[in-house]
Amino acid sequence: MKLPSAVFLCSLAVTARGAERLLTFEKDVRPIVKAHCTHCHGEEEKPEGGVDLRLRRFMDQKLDGGSQVVVAGHPEQSELVRLIKNGEMPKKGKQLSEAELAIIEQWIAQGAKTAKPEPLALAPGPIISDDDREYWAFQPVKRPAVPKDVDNRKVRTPVDAFLLKSMTKQGLSFAPEADRRTLIRRVTLDLTGLLPTPQEVEAFVNDKSPLAYEQLVERLLASKNYGERWARHWLDVVGYADSNGYSEADSVRPQAWRYRDYVIRAMNADKPWDEFIQEQLAGDELAGATHADYQQAVLDPHRTDQLIATAFLRMAPDGTGDAPDDAKLAKNQVIAEQMKVMTSSLMGLTVACAQCHDHRYDPITQVDYYRLRAVLDPAYNWESWRAPAQRLYSLYSPQERAKAAEIEVKAKEIEAEARAMSKKFLDEIFEVEIKKVPEAEQAAFRVARDTPVAKQTPEQKALIKKYPSALATYSLDLYDKKKQDIVDAKMAEAKKLRETKPAEGFVMALTEVKGQVPATKLFNRGDHDQPKQALTPGELSILASPQIEPFKPVPVSSGSSGRRLAYAQWLTSGKHPLTARVLVNRFWMNHMGRGIVNTPGDFGRQGELPTHPELLDYLADEFVKSGWKLKPLHRLILLSSAYRQSSVNQASLHGDLENRFYARFKLRRLDAETLRDSMLAVTGTLVQSSYGPPSGIGRDAQGRVVTGIDKSTITVNKVDPGGSDDFRRSIYVQVRRSKPVTVLDTFDAPIMTPNCEVRAQTTVAPQSLLLMNDTFVLDSSRRLADLLQTEAPGNRVEQIKRVWELLFGKPATQSDVARGIAYLDEQTKALTQYHHDIQHPKGVVPNPPQEAMASFCQILCSSNRFLYVE
Numbered sequence: 001m002k003l004p005s006a007v008f009l010c011s012l013a014v015t016a017r018g019a020e021r022l023l024t025f026e027k028d029v030r031p032i033v034k035a036h037c038t039h040c041h042g043e044e045e046k047p048e049g050g051v052d053l054r055l056r057r058f059m060d061q062k063l064d065g066g067s068q069v070v071v072a073g074h075p076e077q078s079e080l081v082r083l084i085k086n087g088e089m090p091k092k093g094k095q096l097s098e099a100e101l102a103i104i105e106q107w108i109a110q111g112a113k114t115a116k117p118e119p120l121a122l123a124p125g126p127i128i129s130d131d132d133r134e135y136w137a138f139q140p141v142k143r144p145a146v147p148k149d150v151d152n153r154k155v156r157t158p159v160d161a162f163l164l165k166s167m168t169k170q171g172l173s174f175a176p177e178a179d180r181r182t183l184i185r186r187v188t189l190d191l192t193g194l195l196p197t198p199q200e201v202e203a204f205v206n207d208k209s210p211l212a213y214e215q216l217v218e219r220l221l222a223s224k225n226y227g228e229r230w231a232r233h234w235l236d237v238v239g240y241a242d243s244n245g246y247s248e249a250d251s252v253r254p255q256a257w258r259y260r261d262y263v264i265r266a267m268n269a270d271k272p273w274d275e276f277i278q279e280q281l282a283g284d285e286l287a288g289a290t291h292a293d294y295q296q297a298v299l300d301p302h303r304t305d306q307l308i309a310t311a312f313l314r315m316a317p318d319g320t321g322d323a324p325d326d327a328k329l330a331k332n333q334v335i336a337e338q339m340k341v342m343t344s345s346l347m348g349l350t351v352a353c354a355q356c357h358d359h360r361y362d363p364i365t366q367v368d369y370y371r372l373r374a375v376l377d378p379a380y381n382w383e384s385w386r387a388p389a390q391r392l393y394s395l396y397s398p399q400e401r402a403k404a405a406e407i408e409v410k411a412k413e414i415e416a417e418a419r420a421m422s423k424k425f426l427d428e429i430f431e432v433e434i435k436k437v438p439e440a441e442q443a444a445f446r447v448a449r450d451t452p453v454a455k456q457t458p459e460q461k462a463l464i465k466k467y468p469s470a471l472a473t474y475s476l477d478l479y480d481k482k483k484q485d486i487v488d489a490k491m492a493e494a495k496k497l498r499e500t501k502p503a504e505g506f507v508m509a510l511t512e513v514k515g516q517v518p519a520t521k522l523f524n525r526g527d528h529d530q531p532k533q534a535l536t537p538g539e540l541s542i543l544a545s546p547q548i549e550p551f552k553p554v555p556v557s558s559g560s561s562g563r564r565l566a567y568a569q570w571l572t573s574g575k576h577p578l579t580a581r582v583l584v585n586r587f588w589m590n591h592m593g594r595g596i597v598n599t600p601g602d603f604g605r606q607g608e609l610p611t612h613p614e615l616l617d618y619l620a621d622e623f624v625k626s627g628w629k630l631k632p633l634h635r636l637i638l639l640s641s642a643y644r645q646s647s648v649n650q651a652s653l654h655g656d657l658e659n660r661f662y663a664r665f666k667l668r669r670l671d672a673e674t675l676r677d678s679m680l681a682v683t684g685t686l687v688q689s690s691y692g693p694p695s696g697i698g699r700d701a702q703g704r705v706v707t708g709i710d711k712s713t714i715t716v717n718k719v720d721p722g723g724s725d726d727f728r729r730s731i732y733v734q735v736r737r738s739k740p741v742t743v744l745d746t747f748d749a750p751i752m753t754p755n756c757e758v759r760a761q762t763t764v765a766p767q768s769l770l771l772m773n774d775t776f777v778l779d780s781s782r783r784l785a786d787l788l789q790t791e792a793p794g795n796r797v798e799q800i801k802r803v804w805e806l807l808f809g810k811p812a813t814q815s816d817v818a819r820g821i822a823y824l825d826e827q828t829k830a831l832t833q834y835h836h837d838i839q840h841p842k843g844v845v846p847n848p849p850q851e852a853m854a855s856f857c858q859i860l861c862s863s864n865r866f867l868y869v870e
Helices: 005-012 026-037 079-085 098-109 158-169 179-190 199-203 214-222 224-238 256-267 273-289 301-314 326-345 366-378 399-434 438-450 460-466 481-498 561-571 579-592 614-623 630-638 650-655 672-682 722-727 741-745 765-773 777-790 796-808 814-837 850-862
Strands: 392-394 506-508 520-523 531-536 697-699 705-707
Touching: 026 098, 079 098, 158 614, 158 630, 158 814, 179 199, 179 214, 179 224, 179 630, 199 796, 214 630, 224 256, 224 579, 256 301, 256 506, 273 301, 273 561, 301 326, 301 506, 326 366, 326 579, 366 520, 366 531, 366 561, 399 438, 399 481, 438 460, 579 614, 579 630, 614 630, 672 741, 672 777, 705 741, 705 765, 741 765, 765 777, 765 850, 777 796, 796 814, 796 850, 814 850
Parallel strands: none
Antiparallel strands: 392 506, 520 531, 697 705
């Protein structure tokens, strides 16, 4: 378990022999005062009270009352200690802990030393120290040598050598290899998100080839289900949703699914991740498209894909199209949230913490934040904002557009004929109805009828009100239903003609307006109404070192600024110290159950340190040298002894509960989508159609969000069946931020606010309640029972054996069968009595044995044996 930073520092203040370690300002005290004090005392142009705590020598200052901030050798005389102890400082934010105060006191008592001479002068703002620059995450990736002093009999890939090296020091070793049934279930769920079929299990178990496992991995990597499974991991990180969020309206994003499909296709094609990232950050610049000049790009499928990819930068919550209360705030919030998505997904840093002030723990300044924002500003430009609907780009070709325009002209001509026809009929009726008006008023009534409503005199309005039935200017059906039908038929003809237009698709993309490059300004305290100095685009200052060459924006020929393309190329150059590390850490985490850095979105000081830094760098370097391709990295991990281990290793369970050394496979529960998809698959109802608009969802009468066609009104919740769409894989089900699907939400599917860096895995009562009561589980259990009855009519023993194979991938034992039969007997008897005691509606014929089997299936689907991956 990672120690809190202050407690960790305190523990280092004493050596192994019990002697005090000499504390220094730079290493021990500055991190504390930076976190709690320098926001007011150093980062502003005028430090509060004139006290600047950024350098040790500034602390020799005497205050108005004669006291001194720090008196070397005397913590009891130091005003800094007194104010902290009395709770007077810091005035804002979290108070210092006892451990942090103890470090400050010990440092002062030792003479308040510095590690080296301090600079003579400082500009306002934070200091990036040598210690900051030496932090592991900011060092260039260096490929380490694969350890050789390990038991080579257990080494299948270099992964094993690195793990064994650290494992041996802990007195640990790999667990025995998992049996074949466990292994195929594990790797199939891992790579496809679906259970292996009984036929696939038996084929693998009986395959005597020494390469059987390797061939299994290759088959799974080639499956279309692989892309659907691994796209889900990336969609979590980018915050994919089919709705805009931000406000209660949570309006739908009808074109977001194209980005989801792009990611799935990229995964299946094993698109290199340097290309994948560049397209997502700057696909419009690669395609040569700007806001007003995109037509040529959408005519080329490859360039269209590049445009679609930029929806990565459109995934943050965006309520600017939903009439927010504060439009300026909403616009800037979109950019802030997208900055968080971009930096956490590609850099693994909490850069968003520097929006309003310098980062409290990491060497990231507020200036850094806005320099990075300047990379995105030409595409967002909050002072010349384009709402979501204005960032949709038609996929019409010129021919399709011309055809649609031609059809529209004809449709309008038909509508004009219908309106003329309606007026003619009404005029004819008027000539009949006017005769019912007294002759003396007929002439005046005619004039009143022909006068536009806005220009009618009070007398004319009164006359029309006196004889309303004679007006005959609308509602033809009130006078002659047959003539109204003729007009309606004509209007229907126009509607039918419009339906022959070529279907018009749209791309949800991010582009720049040619020549429009706004000035990016630092916002005082993050307030857009308090702009300060203008800033140019740039990388984080901590990465500006002789070993690292940051990016330089170069305008592109399309007229776009080129900032995002240059930045994307820098991120994927192989020289950026974070990008490859962050990516491979996530890939590893999704296979092994925990990250080498177990805070995948935070590689900074507040995140966990890597358990195996050399392995992380080896994987990062190998990933880049393998052309940024993911499938070779899959093979490196999946073919290792580490991945093939059993989940049972008593030494590891007792000595390494969190499995930091990977001496066993981490037991984990099926994630939400895998649970739903697997239940659909075993019942034979899973629809494997890929791509396209999402399956609809709605809130049913019981308040659950389910798949289907939403027919709800303001007062009534109702969802109609959606046919085959209801049974598609979960990745194709609509993602509404304000309306998560109940089955998925209960089992920890994330709500994107704005994204999900790592999924929670909870074990809570609502999950058990859902497995007992939810209609999805009940219906799935009935379908599974029906499937068993179809495959083995009336043979309960064979049905039990079959359901064991379907759900668990292994044969049922005699004991399993005996207990199953006993349960079915008992449940059938209870259900027979239940049905005997109640009155059924006419036509309902109960079937207690089949209901008992459905109940049995439900129990098995709710069991840990089904819900967990060994």
